[in-house]
Amino acid sequence: MVQGVANWNTGETQEWLQQYVDDWVAFYRKHINDGSVATYIPELQKADPNDLGIAIIGKNGLSVRSGDTEIPFTLQSISKAITFIVACMDRGVSYMLDTVDVEPTGEAFNSIMHLEMKPVKKPLNPFNNAGAITVTSTLPGETSDERLEPVFQLLETMLGYRPELNVDVYESERDSSTRNRAIGYYLLEMDFLESDLDITLETYFKQCSIDVSIDDLARIGMILANDGMDPKNGEEIIPRQVARITKVLMLTCGMYDASGKFATYVGIPAKSGVSGGILAAVPPRVREEIMPFTDGCGIGVYGPALGDKGNSIAGIRLLRHIATQWDLSIF
Ligand code: DON
Missing domain, CATH: 3.40.710.10 (DD-peptidase/beta-lactamase superfamily)
Structure with missing residues (x-):
């Protein structure tokens, strides 16, 4: 549970948020040793397994970034x-x-x-x-x-x-x-x-092999969360039906044979890649308590140390923690 989030749109609130996310990234960095970088594509092996970063962009433009935020990586899957x-x-x-x-x-x-x-x-x-x-x-x-x-x-x-x-x-x-x-x-x-x-x-x-950043993934996730519309200008970038089906597929197939567990423990439409990226789209949700990003957000994660299903190990655990703390699950 996030404490002290009363004035959601004030700078004070953003400081709270930043502190939480910084702490969580620092904690989940310790989980990196449970995974390893992809080796079947030699160039991916050059990634630093110790990297972990997250970017979250809300519909109203509020954003939080933490960890290794500036490292480009390829889209892969x-x-x-x-x-x-x-x-x-x-x-x-x-x-x-x-x-x-x-x-x-x-x-x-x-x-x-x-x-x-x-x-x-x-x-x-x-x-x-x-x-x-x-x-x-x-x-x-x-x-x-x-x-x-x-x-x-x-x-x-x-x-x-x-x-x-x-x-x-x-x-x-x-x-x-x-x-x-x-x-x-x-x-x-x-x-x-x-x-x-x-x-x-x-x-x-x-x-x-297209290079992106966690900010890019967060932005794409935010557009998908907003049913394909860019909240900045109201422009429809992806037709609503296409955005909807893509999110269904992200939830049911986005993590391959770990999709069921991801839906159970995280509950957010997300797509992973073997370079260690995760694109997540959190649709708007109604919650009794004041929670961050209730009007939806996009999340980009980078953590090239992968678990045995080919998904970022620390990235998934970090997402699980944030989803639990902020009640982000769509279920
Ligand atoms: O097809 C491949 O082998 C890769 N270029 C993409 C695979 C991938 O990202 C799987 N996701 N975790």
Whole structure:
């Protein structure tokens, strides 16, 4: 329970908030040793496992940042949410829901077991690799750069600047992509892909390699929390229905085979990536007691030491603590 939050919009309140978040980040830093950085993409191995940072941006502009706030990292699987949004905006929601299902797999992000075990007509969801590569195959354009253009455009609209491709991570990802190529060939054989496999994979590796910050993730989360609308100017950036389905997928599939536990203990739509980023969208909620960010907020977390399911270990524990303290769960 947050004590002393009486004058929510005053500077005094923000000091209280800052102190709490600083203390929590300092505490959860100690949990970093329970995880380790991703090694299957050599470039990701260069991350400092001791880093941990969080940014929270509320609908009214109130923001709190703490820890290692200035370190860029690549979107990795968080990009799957962005490409799904772009594909829905381009092709329409019903087309995309015909292309990829919305069911959790309960399996690791790079598994294709569900495709083999069940007579499925489409990949089970857009957030595991099989579904994400299928979504990427629907993006329009001849080259990977053409296909990524609407992805960069959406990011630019949300962030107010155009993020950059991290070429070192992209090349590392591409050169260590045996599993994703295997998944791609399987999808090709199943006739799930809509366009050329090599260009689709190149696009997928690039979308994973876009550099962002925790502020960027918090901003995207805040827009999703606000049903796709930018609260600054009331502009609809993402159609409400697309924002809603994306949040459903974040909650049910965003943490892969840890999604059930995340929903139980944190209860916030969120999407993780192997670089250690987490994008979270906290919708507005009604609470009897005065709690921070009751009108919704976006949260960006960075902590490259990962647990065994490929999600930031300290980041998830920090989110769990904040969600408990501030009653952020949507349930
Ligand atoms: O497909 C891959 O291997 C990565 N580039 C993205 C995976 C990822 O971020 C999984 N999330 N935790």
